[in-house]
Amino acid sequence: MNPLANYRIPFMGLKPGNHEFQVDVDSEFFACFPESEIQSANGTVGVILEYTKTTMTLRLSLNLTWKVPCGRCLEELTFPLLHEERIAIRFGEKTEITESLWILGKNEYDLDLSQIIYEMSHLALPSNKVHENESDCDPNMLGYTMNESEEESEKPSDPRWDALKNL
Numbered sequence: 106m107n108p109l110a111n112y113r114i115p116f117m118g119l120k121p122g123n124h125e126f127q128v129d130v131d132s133e134f135f136a137c138f139p140e141s142e143i144q145s146a147n148g149t150v151g152v153i154l155e156y157t158k159t160t161m162t163l164r165l166s167l168n169l170t171w172k173v174p175c176g177r178c179l180e181e182l183t184f185p186l187l188h189e190e191r192i193a194i195r196f197g198e199k200t201e202i203t204e205s206l207w208i209l210g211k212n213e214y215d216l217d218l219s220q221i222i223y224e225m226s227h228l229a230l231p232s233n234k235v236h237e238n239e240s241d242c243d244p245n246m247l248g249y250t251m252n253e254s255e256e257e258s259e260k261p262s263d264p265r266w267d268a269l270k271n272l
């Protein structure tokens with residue numbers, strides 16, 4: 106079964122009122138998106154669906170833990186991914202999904218939450234995927250990467266180019 110099928114919420118036959126539930130998100134979810142920057146994350150998305158016969162409002166609250174190697178020393182870091190969205194849903198002739206308004210055509214019977222959960226997770230990503238302080242990085246790994254770049258800059262220069270610079 107397609108793992109994303111779990112993220113389709115049927116709304117036909119719902120009683121008017123607030124419906125609260127929770128969906129689980131894990132690495133298997135992100136594996137369905139080949140371009141995902143997130144590979145290893147898990148947690149939950151709280152969903153509140155306010156349903157009336159003519160409108161729906163979807164309130165989503167994402168709460169994941171993301172595991173990723175530090176960009177400087179490769180030690181595994183964990184970041185919380187927290188994000189909230191409120192989406193208005195209306196019924197129309199044709200399905201049209203925009204950022205904060207979904208218009209559902211006549212042939213829609215469920216809400217597909219997979220794309221919005223994917224986008225919310227990426228909006229919640231921290232801008233720096235490294236240890237906050239460089240002193241927290243694994244010194245062995247840092248030393249290794251620093252030595253490499255020093256060697257690079259200490260390369261003896263080519264005497265022919267040096268001669269040209271002096272012209």
Ligand SMILES: [Zn+2]
Pocket residue numbers: 175176177178179180235236241242243
């Ligand atoms: Zn680090």
